Amino acid sequence: MGIERITPPVPLRTERLVLRPVVPDDTTAIGAYCADPEVTRYLPFPALDADGLAKRMERLVAATAPVEVGDFLGLAVEHEGVLVGDLMLRFSAAHDEDQPPSIAELGWVFAPEYGGRGFATEAAGALVDLAFTTYPLHRLMAQLDPRNTASARLCERIGMTQEGHTREDYPDRDGGWSDTAVFGLLRREWEGRR
Template sequence: MLRTVRPDDRAAIGAYCADPEVTRYLPFPALDDDGLTTRMDRLVAGTAPSTTGEILALAVEHDGTLVGDLMLRLAAAHSPDSSPSIAELGWVFAPSYAGRGFATEAATALIDLAFTHYPLHRLMAQLDPRNLASSRLCERLGMTLEAHTREDYAERGGGWSDTAVYGLLRREWESRDSGS
């Protein structure tokens, strides 16, 4: 089940976002209490994005347990009417629920929602290419690896990492069932 993130999700989100293995490839470190407060404030407020930079945050529940969260961020407005035409997808899941299809099912529903509710031309996901689970998820979603930029992201603790950019066009998503 997908639903908005609530303040009482703090313990569950805090549990997996405090794990350095979970956040190893994310743009934020393992969260302490202050970091979790900041993240929770943003997730709870992310209910109705309408302009560039705003997010929709959704909790993923299975049998009453929060197993992860998803984000859709309106990223750019290149359309003639200046409405957002590109959005970015992101996800974080508890490792104890990995490999059970929850991320694929939830991200598929979020993509459906994004293309149904917004006049988007494309969706994208940016990730560390060493994050093989997220790369495989992008591929299962029908996204195309469009770029691999080298050493463009400063790592925590020094050094540089690469970025993989996956994309999905509206017409590709709409034609997925018709075989055209």
Template sequence: MSAPILTDVATELTPPVLPAPPLPIRTERLVLRAVVPDDSAAIGAYCADPEVTRYLPFPALDADGLARRMERLVAGTAPSAPEEMLALAVEHEGVLVGDLMLRLTDRHGPADPPAIAELGWVFAPEYAGRGFATEAARALVDLAFTHYPLHRLMARLDPRNVTSARLCERLGMRHEAHTRQDFPERDGTWSDTAVYGLLRPEWAAAF
């Protein structure tokens, strides 16, 4: 009798490594590309503004905070596993006007690629009102569903951030939840969280 064939369970459960997305992405007015160290001055300018970071999970950035954020953004080029992210700089006519984030979160099973991801964005206030955030975020949504095997996209934000809530709605995302006093503020208080979501079939129907 031949010896039984032993399988490497650990190998069988190893999820696939996803390829880096094709960049840059060009829309009607914008270029979405990888973040590079030379973007530090532009990103630092708007992330040092307390009004810009008022509803973000980080405070207005000093030099040390900017260095830490730039390290994460520059490294965010080819996410493949939960908690890894894709970071994109947004340019208009060669000028950096904001940045976007796509963070992978959850798998369906231990050997599956991530099926859920979270969106985030920050834009320089001097470029507000021109539709750049909507145009860029819509391109990222399309990339998320075409390049990654995602089932769901979500965004979590402070309900007082009306501008971002309206952007979620323009992207076709649904307001799914409002959780009370679940986010610790920097001043020791608690704030609420609004959850918006978009499923692959909903995106496909509007694509």
């Protein structure tokens, strides 16, 4: 007997956005911003070349119904029919191996030309709600390079609290080490804000 696979209720519409599964036709749009070294500067992957983009797209397109630790949900974010970014919800831990995952990690990347309009906040907030209403999660978290102040502010806007800062725990692309800031949101905190 395995863990039940739950298909999330997408597409999901917010006031200005549509969150939907990533499809192969999104390759050009995702490739445009993921090839930009400024966009990927604080991400766990470098600016993508054609091979890197093909691998990322394969993973994103397949990420539709996570069920166990390591699985993730990938969502494209559209505004007025234009893809402006993508989101990720990755199951990162389970309280018991026979139970569904209880902790998940959020991630996001957006095209810079759509920055400053609140799209990332609106989309990430919708993903938080989707995560807690769809899955039996206890906690959501985000891990980011502390120099990524825009993502740190986004975490705070969606109700997350900075819980830690670990020093030089992640290899950077220059052969050195980067720090990690950890943000978290517990189910009871999310419920209290609703």
